[in-house]
């Protein structure tokens with residue numbers, strides 16, 4: 001019998017959002033972490049409002065929670081590797097001190113993620129020369145991450161230069177598998193390409209971190225029709241927790257389990273916490289996982 005080990009987490013993004021710090025600003029760290037325990041998750045990712053490692057570690061220990069990783073916006077193309085590396089060292093040092101596993105990296109040069117531009121029509125595309133600099137730079141950041149016992153996992157993202165499957169393919173082909181791994185985010189690839197399984201099938205061996213984000217198809221279509229920005233789209237409710245949207249997570253989970261995926265699966269659903277009660281949605285996600293996914297795990301184990 002092969003040993004399967006998935007660690008289930010939920011991201012702070014349903015309570016507070018780093019991209020729009022005003023929303024959910026009243027939700028404290030204690031509130032978030034205690035909700036995570038109530039909902040039955042084992043940990044989370046670091047949000048922008050999290051405190052220094054010593055303070056955070058104490059709060060985590062009190063609740064027996066762990067940290068998976070933290071987002072890092074890289075600007076390798078815009079700023080060059082020297083300045084990015086310096087910031088990345090600090091990022092990795094923080095992550096090491098909170099005993100994290102992964103550094104989540106997303107290249108934000110030319111990104112429209114935080115702008116008012118129509119995210120469905122205006123993604124940036126890198127030139128061949130920019131691609132080369134990005135891939136070389138990511139290999140170097142990956143080496144830095146390894147020095148801190150971390151894995152660099154690249155986050156494909158709507159409104160950025162690495163959004164589509166084609167772009168993920170190119171990134172994976174041109175980076176070193178020792179240093180650059182992939183974060184598979186179901187919601188981002190669904191909104192971008194529709195097909196959310198192709199990346200999983202093709203790059204399963206490079207995937208070292210997973211975000212489970214569901215999509216409300218009708219809201220997505222409305223947002224696309226109107227030409228909303230990324231932020232306007234998630235505020236309108238484009239994303240939700242697994243089981244509440246149109247993605248079939250049983251297929252995704254089966255593939256992960258059957259490929260012997262070890263690591264975190266983090267539920268990540270950015271919504272307006274005034275509209276979508278964070279604990280209610282966290283419990284909904286947990287209910288879906290327990291009811292629809294845990295039986296798959298058992299079946300997969302029994303047939304091994």
Ligand SMILES: O=C1C[C@@H](O)[C@H](O)[C@@H](O)C1=O
Pocket residue numbers: 018019071155185188211268270
């Ligand atoms: O992993 C993520 C982190 C967020 O900052 C981002 O905007 C969100 O969409 C996401 O997938």
Ligand SMILES: [Co+2]
Pocket residue numbers: 155185211268
């Ligand atoms: Co994500």
